Amino acid sequence: MTAPDDPLRGSEAVFPATEFRGRIARLQRRMEPLGAEALMLTGPENIFWACGRQTAGYFAFQALIVPLTGDPTLLVRRLELTGARTATWLRDIRIWEDGEDPAQALGAVIADLGIRRLAVERDGWFVSMALADRLARALEGVKILDGSGLAEALRVVKSPAELTAIRHAGRYAQAAMRAAIDACRVGTSENDVAAAMVGAAISAGSEAMAMEPLVSSGPRSGIPHATWRRRILQEGDGVFLELAASHDRYHAALMRSVWLGPPPNEARDMMATALRALDAALAAMRPGAPCSAPHEAAQAVVDAAGHAQAFRKRIGYSIGTAFAPDWGEGGILSLFTGVGRELEPGMVFHLPMTLRRYGAFTVGASETVIVTETGVEPLSDLPRDMALR
Structure with missing residues (x-):
């Protein structure tokens, strides 16, 4: 988790924090009709658009949890933590360890955040069928809603x-x-x-x-x-x-x-x-x-x-x-x-x-x-x- 006074926070962000706050706010407004408590993004383009997170290591599972109100939570591989701190303005960054199933790590994050109704994007390129099965098991008891296309619709018109x-x-x-x-x-x-x-x-x-x-x-x-x-x-x-x-x-x-x-x-x-x-x-x-x-x-x-x-x-x-x-x-x-x-x-x-x-x-x-x-x-x-x- 990133400390509020972290000197690395946002030091290599591509845009000011206000740009990303505006994007998150617009995304949250689009979430409202779904009845979800949060939206989970897994595609690297959508995660980058929403918070600035970029790395050559995006092949490893990552997820951005955008609540209906409040600030997002990012889950990344431990090796990617420093890069996530420098590239984003996020205060809440969680990690999963090598040797750990990231699906289980995600399930623990969702439980810790108290989310019971989660919208997910279903057409992400970087979630295999096997991983999707493990994610479904890790999120058992959480109502899964279709949040596909919410970020993409906002990405079409550029700031x-x-x-x-x-x-x-x-x-x-x-x-x-x-x-x-x-x-x-x-x-x-x-x-x-x-x-x-x-x-x-x-x-x-x-x-x-x-x-x-x-x-x-x-x-x-x-x-x-x-x-x-x-x-x-x-x-x-x-x-x-x-x-x-x-x-x-x-x-x-x-x-x-x-x-x-x-x-x-x-x-x-x-x-x-x-x-x-x-x-x-x-x-x-x-x-x-x-x-x-x-x-x-x-x-x-x-x-x-x-x-x-x-x-x-x-x-x-x-x-x-x-x-x-x-x-x-x-x-x-x-x-x-x-x-x-x-x-x-x-x-x-x-x-x-x-x-x-x-x-x-x-x-x-x-x-x-x-x-x-x-x-x-x-x-x-x-x-x-x-x-x-």
Whole structure:
């Protein structure tokens, strides 16, 4: 447990205590209709958003207990205690020991807090089925309610402090992309390009990224989510580049295309279509428009050009705070057909507009944008057209 006068408390927190107090208060208001006495968060993104807790050791079980009134309680592995004290403003931090079942430790914390009605998020990535079974046994006698999606709904619209962090991340991503494009030369390896990209991002200010950058060339560039594997770049290759840089765990992503030598007519046509589609999607983004509108605008351009089979995905997804294995918040909100949620100022999205001939090449460009009162604010001014080397 953290002492009130702990000199480490909040010493490395990414935001002032007032930012997190406001988030907890909003979360508590959303809890009221559930009839729960507390909400348990286990996802690293939600825990970070609510209290600032971050570590490379988030693979070990952790839980944030947010009561309906009052201050939260955090449960972490003993090794993580110091980091939890420095990263958060919390006063009540409990621990579980190596060799101890964290489910039993959690049960003891819930009992000590006197909680009889507990809402839990059911879709956390880091609670296995086996652990979920043990948690259910440890919480026997506690009424379990569904608290899924409460934190995610609040994370979608970013605060001014969050937007500042994302703008920093956008600058890091642009520096990285410039370096990666410059590194694309015949005879250079994919590893060299990736090293230039990551090195530039880190030198510009980026912290750890929630997913590895994507660097692929030649036929490999036509495989979704392929990344560097020592291949030597050759004349006539297309090169696919994408990454998300981070600032205080907030991410901004960027994607560009490169061709070594003259691109074939098919690639030129698909690239031109992708750029028109991205422009159409961005033009469709304004407060009050549904999240489906940008996708449908892009899809119309792609369909009219005859490339529907090369575009079989959503146009974009929410992006913000992230931990591996994903740099996006695509599980929270997508820009896709059928998504009726209205766009609001302060939402942030990554729009990767790609067209792909599978197993041959991928072309396109992306932007991370902030929804404003009148439209969108792109976080990069890097030219979007295919770079020819």
